[in-house]
Amino acid sequence: MNDLLSPKSGTNQPSEVECLGMTFQSEDDRREHFLALLAEKLKDSAFRAQEGFPKGTDEAILAMSDPPYYTACPNPWLAEFVTHYGRPYDPAEKYAREPMAIDVSEGKTDPIYKAHSYHTKVPHLAIVPSILHYTEPGDVVLDGFSGSGMTGVAAQWCGSAPAVYRQKLEMEWKKAGMSPPKWGARRAVLNDLSPAATFISANYNLPFDVDAFAKAGKQLLRDVEREIGWMYETLHSDGKTKGRIEFTVWSEIFTCPECAGEVNFIDEALDEDNRTRDSFPCPHCGANLNKDRLDRVMETRIDPATNTPWQKVKFKPSFITYSIGAKKYQKQLDQHDLDVLAKVERLSLPSHMPTVRFPIEQMYHGSRIAPKGFSNVHHFFLPRAAQSMSLLWEKAQNWPDHRTRGILLFMVEQSIWGFSVLNRYSPSHFSQVNRALNGVYYVASQHAECSPWYNLTGKLDRLEKAFRGYRTGVLISTEK
Ligand SMILES: C[S@@+](CC[C@H](N)C(=O)[O-])C[C@H]1O[C@@H](n2cnc3c(N)ncnc32)[C@H](O)[C@@H]1O
Incomplete structure (x- = not known):
């Protein structure tokens, strides 16, 4: 017994x-x-x-x-x-x-x-x-x-x-x-x-049965790949080999105070070694710029939860890191990548994505996120991340065995921050997983949007070892 x-x-x-x-x-x-x-x-x-x-x-x-x-x-x-x-x-x-x-x-x-x-x-x-x-x-x-x-x-x-x-x-x-x-x-x-x-x-x-969890976790990631793997496919420089996106780096868009031209912060501020420069020239007029001199740009989109206009800070994808087998590559987005992002954005908001409003008035950091357009939970997730997060949650929640389900939900739940726009792109770190700033709701000017597999494969291995x-x-x- x-x-x-x-x-x-x-x-x-x-x-x-x-x-x-x-x-x-x-x-x-x-x-x-x-x-x-x-x-x-x-x-x-x-x-x-x-x-x-x-x-x-x-x-x-x-x-x-x-x-x-x-x-x-x-x-x-x-x-x-x-x-x-x-x-x-x-x-x-x-x-x-x-x-x-x-x-x-x-x-x-x-x-x-x-x-x-x-x-x-x-x-x-x-x-x-x-x-x-x-x-x-x-x-x-x-x-x-x-x-x-x-x-x-x-x-x-x-x-x-x-x-x-x-x-x-x-x-x-x-x-x-x-x-x-x-x-x-x-x-x-x-x-x-x-x-x-x-x-x-x-x-x-x-x-819980650690072996059953390890098996279920791998199965879950495979199932997610089968359903939405296309969202994370990119073409290699040879124009035919398919690579899998590990993360996409998004940059906040500003305007130059001298010429009002659009400035993609990452494209202009990062040097060849992916380090942020203190100052850099405007790509349009050459004026000497730094973060403090840039003007924030707001854009109006349609809120996918309410179908009403939604004012938010503007972000654009800057580059992709992807893998083919064990090799990693970096590239600028091509037309195919932009088409995939546009296609994902046309999908309706997934059913498991919460849309509840943050209690902004009671939040110490409410005054930082609300003026940037982040007032509801779903605002923190780019369209592709929202689809991934929701599908992971759904698959974990539908797992038949109760204890395995619990620990799968635990694994998915701990990654929520990592899928949100709170996940900063941190060029000085090898991994871009879970780079949100602790203890605050802070949306940085550079965001790493990680794929489910990049986010969770290593975590699954580590949980399996830690929890025995x-x-x-x-x-x-x-x-x-
Ligand atoms: C300092 S944290 C404990 C953290 C814990 N040591 C750990 O390792 O995670 C204090 C906890 O007390 C809980 N708490 C606060 N008031 C409570 C109450 N009246 N009854 C029960 N829990 C309460 C909070 O939700 C919070 O999780």
């Missing part, structure tokens, strides 16, 4: 699974059983009336949830989980720990940390020492403001830390005069009021 939260659970293998003292034939049976109970609970108006209850339909909450481990609403199984895995407080049992005063600063380069961004996210390796010091293996750790769930990762990771990490930490503790840690997984109860946070947290913490091995036991709730 699989233990409920053993690393093998979530794989839909035919062996029985145990969950909160009950036995099920499979993970699907377990989920079905608890989903029916949750559906019933959602009809209870007192349950829904709790302050901070997420705004969402029953269907949306049930689709996100994987009860009893994760509910996208207050988790009705919290008490049962704690009773099942915790130990009642016993005043006779002495608990004493010296305050821990060691350096726990950690870099932010660990593959687990980088799997999905979240504001104010703490690396799990910065939490592990505290959990080791203050708790025993098997204890239940509570994080009531858990964000992306790194406390849960840390609690579980105490049982799977690699030997090299253990030795290093034990040596450091010895030097600091501390007794050696007790290795072994802890369980965690994680809570956040944000369903987006608990969605990320659930995928960071709940067991530590998931043994958490409960996640969404409440205030």
Whole structure:
């Protein structure tokens, strides 16, 4: 029998699974059983009336949830989980720990940390020492403001830390005069009021079949290529070999203050080594220009969501980086490339692209994006990126197996920024993936519009490696 939260659970293998003292034939049976109970609970108006209850339909909450481990609403199984895995407080049992005063600063380069961004996210390796010091293996750790769930990762990771990490930490503790840690997984109860946070947290913490995910991810990218690969095809300089676009660099268009001629910022400001020059001559009148001297150009297009005029800053494609096999090339756009872009723009806005307006007035950076014409979510996506994003989401959302679907959505969701116009073209970096400026809504004058495969192939490999091995036991709730 699989233990409920053993690393093998979530794989839909035919062996029985145990969950909160009950036995099920499979993970699907377990989920079905608890989903029916949750559906019933959602009809209870007192349950829904709790302050901070997420705004969402029953269907949306049930689709996100994987009860009893994760509910996208207050988790009705919290008490049962704690009773099942915790130990009642016993005043006779002495608990004493010296305050821990060691350096726990950690870099932010660990593959687990980088799997999905979240504001104010703490690396799990910065939490592990505290959990080791203050708790025993098997204890239940509570994080009531858990964000992306790194406390849960840390609690579980105490049982799977690699030997090299253990030795290093034990040596450091010895030097600091501390007794050696007790290795072994802890369980965690994680809570956040944000369903987006608990969605990320659930995928960071709940067991899933990593091999099935790796296979599904590759299949998803192949399916997307079959349907919209034509949008990313370009012709090589021989005029016949087809290359696949990795990214297209778009430039904001300005006008020269001297002659009013149009200035494509990238075309004029980048030197042969793709470095931005501080100043450059106007291509029309030769006047000496720099970014501060240029005048912004607004253009009017038809908003694809409302079919009404839409004023926005003007961008034009500047060049393409593409690959043929393992070789990479760069080229200016030719007529075929421009025709493809025009054809994509004539398609209707894809069904999965949100069109909701940003709460501009309440946003610290609202005053930066609104005057440039970016007031609704879909404004952040060029037509081709909108098609890609929507198709990726649709394919992930329709994946039949629940846990694989969750982790596919997690992978696609973390790439949303990278598909938007917030993704800056950064000539000094090798990769143009996820180059949005952290913590702000900033649309730069140079944008790298990345293809789905350029964006996600490497990520898929990294997630597959990062996510093996530590998931043994958490409960996640969404409440205030
Ligand atoms: C500092 S972040 C935690 C980040 C977390 N350490 C991580 O690694 O991702 C604080 C979290 O508290 C949540 N929060 C704020 N007020 C809350 C409340 N009243 N109840 C539950 N969560 C709350 C926020 O949504 C946010 O995710």
